[in-house]
Amino acid sequence: MTGASVNTGNNRIAGKGRLSPAKTVTFTFDGKSYNALEGDTLASALLANGIHLTGRSFKYHRPRGILGAGPEEPNALIDISRDSARRQPNVRATCQEVFDGMKASSQNRFPTLEFDVGAVNDFMGRFFPAGFYYKTFMWPTQAWLKLYEPVIRRAAGLGDSPTEADPDHYANRFAHCEVLVIGAGAAGLMAAKTAAQSGKRVVLVDENAEMGGSLLSDSRVSIDGKSGPEWAEVVVSELHAMDNVTVLPRTTAFGYYNHNMVTLVERVTEHMNNPDPELPRERMWQVRAGKVILATGAIERHIVFPDNDRPGIMMASAAGTYLNQFGVGVGSNVAVYTSSDSAWQVAFDLTEAGVNVPAIVDLRDDIDEKLIAEAGKLGIRVLKGHCVVGTKGRLRVKSIEVEPVNGVSKETIAVDCLLMSGGWTPSIHLFSQSRGRVKFDDATGSFLPDVYTEDCVSVGCCNGTFDMKEAIAEAADAAASAVGGDKGAVPEISNASSMQGYKIGSTKGAGPDDFTKAFVDFQNDVTAKDIRLAVREGFQSIEHVKRYTTNGMASDQGKMSNMHGLAIAAEMLDKPIPEVGLTTFRSPYTPVTFGALVEHNKGELFDVTRRTPMHSWHEDKGAVFEDVGNWKRAWYYPKPGEDMHAAVNRECKATRESAGIFDASTLGKIEVVGPDAVKFMNMMYTNPWDKLGVGRLRYGIMCREDGFIYDDGVVARLAEDRFHVTTTTGGAPRVLNMMEDYLQTEFPEWKVWLTSTSEQWAVIAVQGPKAREIIEPLVEGIDLSTDNQPHMSVAHGKICGVTTRLMRMSFTGETGYEINVPADYGQQVWEAIYAQGEPMGLTPYGTEAMHVMRAEKGYIIVGQDTDGTVTPHDANVGWAIGKKKTDFVGIKGLKRPDLVAEGRRQLVGLKTIDPKVVLEEGAQIVDDPNHPIPMPMIGFVTSSYWSECLGHSIAMAIIENGHNRMGETIHIPMPDEIIKAEICSPVFYDPDGAKVNG
Amino acid sequence: MLLIYCPYCEEYLPEIEFHCEGEAHIERPANMAELSDEEFEKFFFIRENQKGIVFERWRHIHGCGRFFNVVRHSVSDKIIMTYKAGEPRPELTDEQIAAALPPAKSTPANEAVWTVDKEKAQ
Secondary structure, three states: OOHHHOOOOOOEOOOOOOOOOOOEEEEEEOOEEEEEEOOOEHHHHHHHOOOOEEEEOOOOOOEEEOOOOOOOOOOOEEEEEOOOOOEEEEEEOOOOEOOOOEEEEOOOOOEOOOOEHHHHHHHOHHHOOOOHHHHHOOOOHHHHHHHHHHHHHHHOOOOOOOOOOOOOOOEEEEEEEEEEEEOOOHHHHHHHHHHHOOOOOEEEEOOOOOOOHHHHHOOOOEEOOEEHHHHHHHHHHHHHOOOOEEEEOOEEEEEEEOOOEEEEEEEOOOOOOOOOOOOOOEEEEEEEEEEEEEOOOEEEOOOEOOOOOOOOEEEHHHHHHHHHOOOEOOOOEEEEEEOOOHHHHHHHHHHHOOOEOOOEEEOOOOOOHHHHHHHHHHOOOEEEOEEEEEEEOOOOOOEEEEEEOOOOOOEEEEOOEEEEEOOEEEOOHHHHHOOOEEEEEOOOOEEEEEEOOOOEEEOHHHHOOOOHHHHHHHHHHHHHHHHOOOOOOOOOEEOOOOOOOOOOOEOOOOOOOOOOOOEEEOOOOEEHHHHHHHHHOOOOOHHHHHHHHOOOOOOOOOOOOHHHHHHHHHHHHOOOHHHHOOOOOOOOOOOOOHHHHHOOOOHHHOOOOEOOOOHHHHHHOOOEEEEEOOEEEEEEOOOOOOOHHHHHHHHHHHHHHOEEEEEOOOOEEEEEEOOOHHHHHHHHOOOOOOOOOOOEEEEEEEEOOOOOEEEEEEEEEEEOOEEEEEEOOOOHHHHHHHHHHHHHHHOOOOOOEEEEOOOOEEEEEEEOOOHHHHHHHHEEOOOOOOOOOOOOEEEEEEEOOEEEEEEEOOOOOOOEEEEEEEHHHHHHHHHHHHHHHHHHOEEEOOHHHHHHHHHHOOOOOOOOOOOOOOOOOOOOOHHHOOOOOOOOOOOOHHHOHHHHOOOOEEEEEEEEOOOOOOOOOOOEEEOOOOOOOOOOEEEEEEEEEEEOOOOEEEEEEEEEOHHHOOOOEEEEEOOOOEEEEEEEOOOOOOOOOHHHHO | OOEEEEOOOOEEEEHHHOEEEEEOOOOOOOOHHHOOHHHHHHHHOOOOOOOOEEEEEEEOOOOOOOEEEEEEEOOOOOEEEEEEOOOOOOOOOHHHHHHHOOOOOOOOOOOOHHHHHHHHHO
């Protein structure tokens, strides 16, 4: 495409702006195709094509146009898409750069932007005051869910979420620097330039594509003899060339956290025609800075007057930006309504560019003579001490009504655009997020940084320093002191524009007695009237006024509306503004996508996945896995045609009849070593350990100081001074943390060392009547006979040539071994054992069969059959408490009155009267099912399974006074029936333990 | 996110490497089995949890693994000092306390109006 022949909008003004007419792109808005220049924002491209109307308002569905030119934009929220999966709603048209092929659509309108049926709300406006929804849709409660909320949500709202998964990726980076400069306007560039000369690490960020801030749209200022944009270009290119400086355009600093941690989001590809798929769409930065220099500038305030929201009514500074930066005239007949000097410059620029400015309406009587003189020279009519009291025009402003502030003579002026300026609000968002304290400044009518909490400094407009000369000097000083260097030469500045003068609160025609809509918050449709109503209805705190009216609660977070809302509330409360206070600024400064926050942490990378050494074997055998903490554990191994139930039944049966093989590698393992190891074990566990012989195992219970079960596991004594402790799969980290805590902080003089060995050992459980027969031929150096290695003993030797800690123990109730081998050999040993045992019926079983078999034996699982309020006595393991011990963790807790009281909830077995019925885990238990609701609940089911081996269902439950209620019948009410069950011993299988010892 | 000086590693490191382990300087009684219920309550349940300067235990859990103590202001989140486990509770100087205090309220700005009214009411 050649630029010369392409029309990029009839409102382009030749010779103005910084974009090259040679580079054009094509995009669509609501299905219609338009041309734009490369570097245009969507807003500048639409305005160039004469489009102001971009959306419908949130509540009243009023037509709305582009209001600003920056991130504060409340109106022009657009749905942007690259393709069907890359669609993003609520994008500010003023921040989105146009790329070739971009599809932009307006939001919150039906059927079209020009004719929207929701606009009926506007005529009903008097029936929708602040708090309307709270007051009207009060009952019935059910209707909220089914009727009111869905309807209200559909009628009031922003864009629609994308429906497809996001195909892009996002990145994360940590950075450290001596100086972080936020904002690259005149002050920010000066600060970065000064700090960079020291050679220290400097990061400069700015949310716009091009750095320079307001300099880029300043047609008059001269800095060291250069124009504003030229000076900015030179400084930015100098900074780019320096190794110690990181320059980040299109990057928003959105959060300020403790100890100078600032989070940034860099939009990497959002502006590109054809992004490289290797590039992340956005990059999150977490920067830790020695010093943060805030040069975040100021945001222009609108003026609160009747019907101030028509398309074509916009901010004066925005019109200056569109003209000087993008070469776009926002209209052809543009009036200015202001109380600030800065808007006058825009009027002058427009006039010089050939745009007719019918009048400058200034609220003030006392205006700088130089401005008046220049207006006179350019032939612009000046209306001092006047205000705009009304506007007309449905989809675009057509005329304004002007009246003296102190007078009644109305005059109508035809316009196609009205620029407004109520002065400037310093952007103290990040300063306030850093928990700095602000102070109200009468001279600028704004809150300014006062007391600093973090190591940061505000310079330029965000510090209330509106004079560019002073701002640049302030920035140079701050940067020099941050790096302990010399500030060097401060540039000569002339012809800087004045930003003096302001108006906060409502103006004539939007007072307490006027029934007009004068918008304070454009995005949430809050009018001056709404704020007054909230105060009249008793809301005095500005935080409450904000929530009741929703002023400042939209996605722009009140960047333009907060000060006006505050001033109107203060006037109603008859209090000075500082006494009413300011609402709190919170992160993020502007909306941040979930993609940027989630960055790499999705899908496979969402969390750590832990796999056992034998994982691939389980996969090959078709195991179904379950997640246990971060572990993938084989749940069951279905054969073709088998469901879970059938597979588990087969696995249990095979284990009990011949043998089963189970991967127990996930068990937590801690090696407790040292001369004081026994003493330490005595302290940490309720059990006595002195008399446990070397080579023997014992089931240990660990409590907290309050006497409730914390963890359990089998402990092997390998030597006088060495224990191999096992913990529950999920409990390993917290058990080690608790042990370390006591060792380091209560008993630092004890000579004990703790090492996590969970991942050093693969654990292969071989269980069942044929277990010994299967492994015997593979074992060297250990006599497996019961006389030599009885139940609960450990021996060192070799299996398949690999060193092993061979433990004879059982979690199934059968003769069994848990074979610990170094993790690297896990799979080979497993395969060898399986090859040996398969002809004898050795069957792999998963965690579900393991659960069934342990429940048949009444073995508890901490966290399933206990819940943090269960003592060892309650769980039938009171025998594990050393009666003669004088101290252990939990010794006093266990003696507390409630823990020794009669009738506590205790763990028991349950047999359903109908043996085929399997109870639901977690089901509530009652004594009398005919008791009127609410029924007193006496306990709940903790574990419940079908036992194929026993031919009936089994369950464990925690029931009040359960130990003394053996044989009694209780009831489990379910939605469709009441199940009867009998309380019994939880040991259902082989109660004498003949098998386990055999 | 806090920057915490580990007294064992002798280095400032980000908060994600650490884990807070509750109030410091609560010694486990040597005669645990003989404690009265009231004494046990005091030891196990009662915590200062104050708004202001707190002494707390932290563990450099993703680093050296050591437990140590941190003196922090719970409002400003400023850390006055850190010291090794077992060292006595330090006496703080006025300067140290002043440096950790949250900024004085120069104006009621940023404070909800009710605090102003409450002060008036008193």
